[in-house]
Amino acid sequence: MSFRYDIRLSGSGGQGLILMGIILAEAIGIYDGKFVSQTQSYGPEARGGSSKAEVVLSDTEIDYPKAMSLDLLLAMNQKSCDDYYMDLKNDGILIVDSTFVNQVPIQKAFRIPFTRIARENLKREMVANIVALGAIAKLTTIVTPKAIEAAVMARVPKGTEKLNRDALKAGMNAAMKAQKASVPQMLSERVDEDT
Amino acid sequence: MSFRYDIRLSGSGGQGLILMGIILAEAIGIYDGKFVSQTQSYGPEARGGSSKAEVVLSDTEIDYPKAMSLDLLLAMNQKSCDDYYMDLKNDGILIVDSTFVNQVPIQKAFRIPFTRIARENLKREMVANIVALGAIAKLTTIVTPKAIEAAVMARVPKGTEKLNRDALKAGMNAAMKAQKASVPQMLSERVDEDT
Amino acid sequence: MAEVTKLIHKYLRHDKKFPHVWCPGCGIGIMLGSLIRAIDECGYNKDEIVLVSGIGCTGRMPVYVDFNTLHTTHGRALTFATGIKLANPALKVIVVMGDGDAVAIGGNHFIHAARRNVDISTVILNNSVYGMTGGQYSPTTPYGMKTTTSPYSNVEQSFNISELAVAAGAVFVARGTVYHAKMLDGLMEMTFKKKGFSVIEVIGHCHTQYGKLNRMGSAVEMMKWQKEHAVTVEKATQMKDDELKDKFRIGVLVDKELPVFHEEYEKIRRWAKEAK
Amino acid sequence: MAEVTKLIHKYLRHDKKFPHVWCPGCGIGIMLGSLIRAIDECGYNKDEIVLVSGIGCTGRMPVYVDFNTLHTTHGRALTFATGIKLANPALKVIVVMGDGDAVAIGGNHFIHAARRNVDISTVILNNSVYGMTGGQYSPTTPYGMKTTTSPYSNVEQSFNISELAVAAGAVFVARGTVYHAKMLDGLMEMTFKKKGFSVIEVIGHCHTQYGKLNRMGSAVEMMKWQKEHAVTVEKATQMKDDELKDKFRIGVLVDKELPVFHEEYEKIRRWAKEAK
Amino acid sequence: MSDSKKKKAPNIDIFRAWCKACGICVAFCPAGVLARDEGGYPYVKEPDKCISCGWCEMRCPDFAITVYNKDKKRNFENDYPEERQGK
Amino acid sequence: MSDSKKKKAPNIDIFRAWCKACGICVAFCPAGVLARDEGGYPYVKEPDKCISCGWCEMRCPDFAITVYNKDKKRNFENDYPEERQGK
Amino acid sequence: MKKKTKKELLLQGNEAIVEGALRAGCRFFAGYPITPATEISELLSVRLPQVDGTFIQMEDEIASMGAIIGASLAGAKSMTATSGPGFSLMQENLGYAVIAEVPCVIVDAMRGGPSTGLPTFPSQSDVMQARWGTHGDHPIIVLCPSTVRECYDITIRAFNMAEKFRTPVIILVDEVVAHMREKISIDEDEDIEIFNRVKPTVPPEWYIPYEDTPRGVPAMANFGDGYRYHVTGLTHDIRGFPTSRPDEIDPFIRRLFRKISQHFAELHMGEFFETDDAEITIIAYGCVARSAKRAARDARERGLKVGALKLNTIWPFMRTPVEKVLQTSKIIIVPEMNMGQISREVKRVNKTDAKVFTINKVDGTIITPEEILRKIKEVR
Amino acid sequence: MKKKTKKELLLQGNEAIVEGALRAGCRFFAGYPITPATEISELLSVRLPQVDGTFIQMEDEIASMGAIIGASLAGAKSMTATSGPGFSLMQENLGYAVIAEVPCVIVDAMRGGPSTGLPTFPSQSDVMQARWGTHGDHPIIVLCPSTVRECYDITIRAFNMAEKFRTPVIILVDEVVAHMREKISIDEDEDIEIFNRVKPTVPPEWYIPYEDTPRGVPAMANFGDGYRYHVTGLTHDIRGFPTSRPDEIDPFIRRLFRKISQHFAELHMGEFFETDDAEITIIAYGCVARSAKRAARDARERGLKVGALKLNTIWPFMRTPVEKVLQTSKIIIVPEMNMGQISREVKRVNKTDAKVFTINKVDGTIITPEEILRKIKEVR
Numbered sequence A, B: 001m002s003f004r005y006d007i008r009l010s011g012s013g014g015q016g017l018i019l020m021g022i023i024l025a026e027a028i029g030i031y032d033g034k035f036v037s038q039t040q041s042y043g044p045e046a047r048g049g050s051s052k053a054e055v056v057l058s059d060t061e062i063d064y065p066k067a068m069s070l071d072l073l074l075a076m077n078q079k080s081c082d083d084y085y086m087d088l089k090n091d092g093i094l095i096v097d098s099t100f101v102n103q104v105p106i107q108k109a110f111r112i113p114f115t116r117i118a119r120e121n122l123k124r125e126m127v128a129n130i131v132a133l134g135a136i137a138k139l140t141t142i143v144t145p146k147a148i149e150a151a152v153m154a155r156v157p158k159g160t161e162k163l164n165r166d167a168l169k170a171g172m173n174a175a176m177k178a179q180k181a182s183v184p185q186m187l188s189e190r191v192d193e194d195t
Numbered sequence C, D: 001m002a003e004v005t006k007l008i009h010k011y012l013r014h015d016k017k018f019p020h021v022w023c024p025g026c027g028i029g030i031m032l033g034s035l036i037r038a039i040d041e042c043g044y045n046k047d048e049i050v051l052v053s054g055i056g057c058t059g060r061m062p063v064y065v066d067f068n069t070l071h072t073t074h075g076r077a078l079t080f081a082t083g084i085k086l087a088n089p090a091l092k093v094i095v096v097m098g099d100g101d102a103v104a105i106g107g108n109h110f111i112h113a114a115r116r117n118v119d120i121s122t123v124i125l126n127n128s129v130y131g132m133t134g135g136q137y138s139p140t141t142p143y144g145m146k147t148t149t150s151p152y153s154n155v156e157q158s159f160n161i162s163e164l165a166v167a168a169g170a171v172f173v174a175r176g177t178v179y180h181a182k183m184l185d186g187l188m189e190m191t192f193k194k195k196g197f198s199v200i201e202v203i204g205h206c207h208t209q210y211g212k213l214n215r216m217g218s219a220v221e222m223m224k225w226q227k228e229h230a231v232t233v234e235k236a237t238q239m240k241d242d243e244l245k246d247k248f249r250i251g252v253l254v255d256k257e258l259p260v261f262h263e264e265y266e267k268i269r270r271w272a273k274e275a276k
Numbered sequence E, F: 001m002s003d004s005k006k007k008k009a010p011n012i013d014i015f016r017a018w019c020k021a022c023g024i025c026v027a028f029c030p031a032g033v034l035a036r037d038e039g040g041y042p043y044v045k046e047p048d049k050c051i052s053c054g055w056c057e058m059r060c061p062d063f064a065i066t067v068y069n070k071d072k073k074r075n076f077e078n079d080y081p082e083e084r085q086g087k
Numbered sequence G, H: 001m002k003k004k005t006k007k008e009l010l011l012q013g014n015e016a017i018v019e020g021a022l023r024a025g026c027r028f029f030a031g032y033p034i035t036p037a038t039e040i041s042e043l044l045s046v047r048l049p050q051v052d053g054t055f056i057q058m059e060d061e062i063a064s065m066g067a068i069i070g071a072s073l074a075g076a077k078s079m080t081a082t083s084g085p086g087f088s089l090m091q092e093n094l095g096y097a098v099i100a101e102v103p104c105v106i107v108d109a110m111r112g113g114p115s116t117g118l119p120t121f122p123s124q125s126d127v128m129q130a131r132w133g134t135h136g137d138h139p140i141i142v143l144c145p146s147t148v149r150e151c152y153d154i155t156i157r158a159f160n161m162a163e164k165f166r167t168p169v170i171i172l173v174d175e176v177v178a179h180m181r182e183k184i185s186i187d188e189d190e191d192i193e194i195f196n197r198v199k200p201t202v203p204p205e206w207y208i209p210y211e212d213t214p215r216g217v218p219a220m221a222n223f224g225d226g227y228r229y230h231v232t233g234l235t236h237d238i239r240g241f242p243t244s245r246p247d248e249i250d251p252f253i254r255r256l257f258r259k260i261s262q263h264f265a266e267l268h269m270g271e272f273f274e275t276d277d278a279e280i281t282i283i284a285y286g287c288v289a290r291s292a293k294r295a296a297r298d299a300r301e302r303g304l305k306v307g308a309l310k311l312n313t314i315w316p317f318m319r320t321p322v323e324k325v326l327q328t329s330k331i332i333i334v335p336e337m338n339m340g341q342i343s344r345e346v347k348r349v350n351k352t353d354a355k356v357f358t359i360n361k362v363d364g365t366i367i368t369p370e371e372i373l374r375k376i377k378e379v380r
């Protein structure tokens, strides 16, 4: 069967998750040339409440467009982490914004303080989503750093290119650190499974 | 099978045929206690144009409510006479307002100048329909004179009772004359049929 | 020279069933005469005119005349007309409606077309009643009158169509009567010549329904009433309030300038192409 | 004594999800406060009030308050309200609508309810835009403004809701702003107390959609604009036309008497029984 | 053209097929030219009185009456100022 | 009641659960009593300056601020004539 | 000659609908004139104020539908009447009445369509629209009289069903039946079952306006009764408040369907006319059902075993009775004054070998007994 | 990494509809905002003036429908977009477009119903309304995309069909597809068939606007083209003038039906997905067709012979393709986000022994592949 990868980006209303979803889908679909389909929770009802964007990619046409078992879950707040971690595949990847997510239900998670990085290092909390995109590019093989950069640049307002490039970088760097930290955990998890 | 009698009253827009139909139906249904159903050509489209009202009576519940083969056709103008005489049964009765109908397509018709009677004898052209009702009561056995008088009285505006009673009478009288005149024709017709 | 009727015949669809559908003496026919003469006077050619109507006795008008004619749904004539005008601004779009068509079911389209200032000439025959369906009260039936659905008395206040048009933003509003047929020709002509949303309210009569129920007499009687109760705008300025009490004004009520929708939209197209 | 908020809490449905659905700083919440205080001041009991709305951000209001509440279809609130009032005249019927609800899709019902003088108090929050659906232009969006469906510029003229209400025949018409919240309490109270079709237009703001697209700043900024551009009716009489040019009037615009529908209908019932 | 010819009574033509006998032309003829027959239909009773004003033609709802030899100036009794006539 | 008690600073209560940090109360407080924290939420910065006018309470779209000890007379800055206040 | 009693009347179908409505307790009517329904408005404008009811002519059919829902919420049994064009306009608010569970009655006097169509001629072409006209899936009750008597009876039943099931009920009457006059006797003392909405008996704090009950129909408080609750056209929870929780929506929508489907037997009205031994059965409704009966009679006279099934309930579709004749007859004929609407349903439920034939007429004239007979001869 | 070309775009379904419309030649749009169709309005308000087209926001959906008919009569390819509540309001004028034979395209982005329902959640519950929503019997073309690519293609096809058959064409898109983003490549130079209405070539005096032709579709002159004719919503004769003569009405109405029914093959669009040997076939449309394909794939992995038939044409009903799978499969499953609408049609045309099962979901959530799989396991 063909390759399929299901991603859910989740958090709260103002965290720019839909834009993240679009950029990620564009990077994967337009710049990396894979099949991609992106969906989202929608509507004014979603004002202020929870928000989620999903991206499914594949090397062939995508049938079911919504995320099924997750290969990757990004949780930008605690609620979304709690709500969705159960949907992860056994070998799925969980990435949380540790600025807001304190309790991580599973071991093999990458804890990165996206919002704190945005706020403190980049002085703009609103680029936390771009920081997270950087991390995703690093922690997974589903999107190339080049593609993600091109997609980000194509979508952000003029004049904010540097900020966003820095945010991406910061995300990638943070991801590398987190990767190192999490390797043993992941291994131990695998061991558990084998038993 | 049960007894059924189909009547069509036809003419032009202003001749009061719908009211005639209602009065006749009321006389037959309410005052004579038979089953009756009355239909009509309807609507502003009928303004000024042709007009027709149908009455079906029966001693049991009436299924098809429109006139089928006619037992009685009243034609108050030439056009309706031309249009409908073909729908008469072989032994159906045709009554025409000879004020307007000059060419009577079949022999066994009663020719009575309802409008002229109304205009000249009663000085009110608009009661021609009531005159015709009187004639119908006389020429057929489907409605009793008592019932038709009661029905007319119940429907006409206050103050016109006498006029209308006179009109009914005039119609009955004219009918008696016509009846005499037509008997031989009807007989000859019957003879033809036998051959 | 019989220019009046001859001229009218130039515009009639003779293959259609004449005499027309309206009752003997109905004012709609008189208004149709005015409308044709005004169109002729304006010099439009038949192909550039689109005559649009809704449903009602008045709405039956387009079928008789040799233009591009459109008989829409009840109350919606102005919406169709808006589409026509904007899709092809070269067309001269004229809408005829009854009072019910225009301000009962169609009231919203009326005020919005006026607000937008779409370049449409609107002719409303106000006979204070729903003629076509048999004489029920309309939003212009005066308080206290009888109709087939106000058998005891109408308890509603009535709209003043012209004032409503003004409040909604129409750039030209006139009122005439079918009695004042000659004046109507002129007002109609001004209405057609005005760019933007122009309205002419034509006081007509429905003697067979409304007139009958309210004992207002024949068509002739009702036209006499029009004669007696109409006061020109010019004369009205010289009259006192109580003299005007049971009178209505005829003539040009409003004539002003506002940006016209399709011209404004041309600007949008320019900007849109620049922004592209 | 904290009477204001305490009083309000007396009327809220606490089991409903608070904080409410409206954006931070949205004027609808302020108006809701005024509405509750005015109802309280009028002394109605909760059971006799029916609060009816259409669809829109403003239309979401009834769900929060402990009256008989009815959230109808978009634009149709007044039609439901008419049925309620006439079926049970003992009820106090209040309708809240957004500008789109009231005069876009609902424009016809608005002018007709006004014309009929049905005893309904109508509260319209005018934020010049369709808030709920994401900031498209409404019939009250001023000429030249940007919205999500007038990305280059709005080319339509806008309605003046209050003037439309007057032309349609409303017996009481007032205008207020959410900035002038105290004054709003009073106007709202007068609106509710008036018998017949009364209207209050409340100038609000939608900073998240309309404000954002037109760089009008935060809710605070937009309320400052209200403060600066509103002039009371009383002050306005002393001002010159050019001083009033970019201002709008707040206060009571019209207060008159006309027969009220359900009272008139009582007469009809009497006559009908006599005629029987 | 002779004087008598000029004053020749106008030719008024009533097209019975379209006329609905509403009586409007008769009622509003300013010169009493027209009258109604027993069926209510108009006929030209006093042709000489006709002033060629054309009002009968103008107000006929059925385009059933034609006035020939009408004054070119369209000699209608008019109660509305010239400048507002849309010319 | 002692003088000091009378002049006691009003008790302003901000209900964080409902407050949406819109800043209206802060912006329009005529006495500069309120200020916004880093999250934009209001807090009572200068309790003593409060004149108990109640405007913050009146304009809060979220019923999230309560002014206790308010002047019974409802001491709002009001720009509208008394007779038109609907009393 | 019988004596005229007060109760024997020659009435039009439309007039009988008015009498039925008044008898059922209708006290509010809002409408907009349209042929061929206008008589209903006109007569009610005379009659309603006599019984302390209210008649109002609204600005259009949308408003009429809104007003009758409002009136019903305020406690009045309410009705409107229209024809196709107006019925189309009522669809949005009709859906509102379904989801908010507001009893009311809508009469659609069918004329020729589509669009303005044939205003003064009969048709049966709104049958599917009555079922599916409003957006969103929803159940609906639609009744159809064939005689003036049925106009009266069915209108009473319609109000009863509306109140009993808290739902709009549609009466489809064709122009023929609407304008036909027949004698009917109305006995004012007769003991006719009149159903009034079940009101809550619990104290207001306990009232759950959209509670699930065994019957599927919650008790209904009127505005002003002291039960303050929220009514909305959004999907709502049992308390009436908007919800988008699937676990609340699903049972709610299914309850709307269940309250109808669980009472099919009660809702289904019709007549088997000599179908027991029929080899050919005609299934018909409205004025055509009369032609069908006539055709069956005439056919039997000619020795053919023909019966007729008259449907007085159009929706929910009378599946069981139809299945019954499908089982017993070899041939089914469905004559309709449309291009085939109920015949689709007959075909849908047909699991037998019976052949289903149609007669479709869309020219503004009634289907005659002869036309049906001709078909019988053609297909047997 | 591929180079970004101008033609590869990540678009929402709604955006692809806009692109398709512009490509098809749409130059007039009138609408009224409503979730989840609003993006179509918003994007067209940007794009139409760039191509000398016109965008107008009307006062409501009734007006929008009127305006697009008017614009089409004046020569512009025109469109509107709405959701359930607005679609209900459009029904009256939709019927007008049918009877007056005015080409236009209506997009209904389906959300949960009935009434205001679930404004931001998907549904497929307007399928029957699209067929039967307006009064009077009438034919209609309804298309339904499942992917963003199909949104683009189907919109072009919709305009083509509208012009070719002089009829309104409805696009039903569910909220999932309307808001989903997928990559699509649009080649502006690609040779796509664009159909424009056939204009009369005869001199004006000879023009018969509602003439019967072999195709059943008369030539259409635009207002202003010099062919002055009459357009009405009344039943009319071949010249366009009102008629109530049965002998003129009958052929007219039947021609309206025939012009569609005679071209089923051309109108039917869909996909057989591994149905050849399938013992179980899932019939689905819209977003659910994607779940269906997925479920079929997953089932095949588990060794079950499952296929899927995707319907892109909803109306006229794809009888022939459906009959084909009814013949080959023992079990048919029709999953729908409504209480069972297309499944009724499948049952109606089912003359085989195949069993038809349904999956109905009305809670605002999409039917998942697992749910279909579960059903497969349950019924096989």
Ligand SMILES: Cc1ncc(C[n+]2csc(CCOP(=O)(O)OP(=O)(O)O)c2C)c(N)n1
Pocket: C055, C056, C057, C058, C059, C073, C074, C097, C098, C099, C100, C101, C102, C125, C127, C129, C130, C131, C132, C133, C138, C206, G032, G033, G034, G035, G061, G085, G086, G089, G116
């Ligand atoms: C949607 C709809 N509702 C109702 C009607 C019925 N109807 C036809 S004309 C009309 C009113 C006509 O009154 P008006 O517009 O004043 O025109 P008039 O006949 O008086 O000239 C009505 C209610 C209709 N055709 N369509």
Ligand SMILES: Cc1ncc(C[n+]2csc(CCOP(=O)(O)OP(=O)(O)O)c2C)c(N)n1
Pocket: D055, D056, D057, D058, D059, D073, D074, D097, D098, D099, D100, D101, D102, D125, D127, D129, D130, D131, D132, D133, D138, D206, H032, H033, H034, H035, H061, H085, H086, H089, H116
């Ligand atoms: C028939 C119908 N058309 C469109 C909509 C979508 N809709 C919901 S609210 C709204 C407009 C809201 O604007 P407004 O009435 O001004 O209220 P606001 O949100 O600004 O308070 C629209 C168009 C709908 N619900 N129903």
Ligand code: SF4
Pocket: C021, C022, C023, C025, C026, C027, C028, C057, C058, C127, C131, C132, C205, C206, C207, C208, C209
């Ligand atoms: S019904 Fe009235 S409006 Fe209609 S044609 Fe007759 S007189 Fe004129």
Ligand code: SF4
Pocket: D021, D022, D023, D025, D026, D027, D028, D057, D058, D127, D131, D132, D205, D206, D207, D208, D209
């Ligand atoms: S969208 Fe605008 S109107 Fe709606 S709640 Fe937000 S600010 Fe208020």
Ligand code: SF4
Pocket: E012, E028, E029, E030, E031, E032, E033, E034, E049, E050, E051, E052, E053, E054, E055, E056, E057, E067
């Ligand atoms: S032209 Fe004038 S004067 Fe002569 S008949 Fe006609 S109305 Fe009378």
Ligand code: SF4
Pocket: C025, E014, E018, E019, E020, E021, E022, E023, E024, E025, E026, E041, E042, E059, E060, E061, E062, E063, E064, E065
């Ligand atoms: S006005 Fe015309 S229709 Fe009327 S009577 Fe005179 S000629 Fe005949």
Ligand code: SF4
Pocket: D025, F014, F018, F019, F020, F021, F022, F023, F024, F025, F026, F041, F042, F059, F060, F061, F062, F063, F064, F065
């Ligand atoms: S006004 Fe209310 S919601 Fe806004 S910041 Fe102040 S307390 Fe919070």
Ligand code: SF4
Pocket: F012, F028, F029, F030, F031, F032, F033, F034, F049, F050, F051, F052, F053, F054, F055, F056, F057, F067
């Ligand atoms: S009561 Fe008045 S002074 Fe005190 S905090 Fe509130 S607004 Fe400021």
Ligand SMILES: [Mg+2]
Pocket: C056, C098, C099, C100, C125, C126, C127, C128, C129, C130, C131, C138
């Ligand atoms: Mg009228």
Ligand SMILES: [Mg+2]
Pocket: D098, D099, D100, D125, D126, D127, D128, D129, D130, D131, D138
């Ligand atoms: Mg608004």
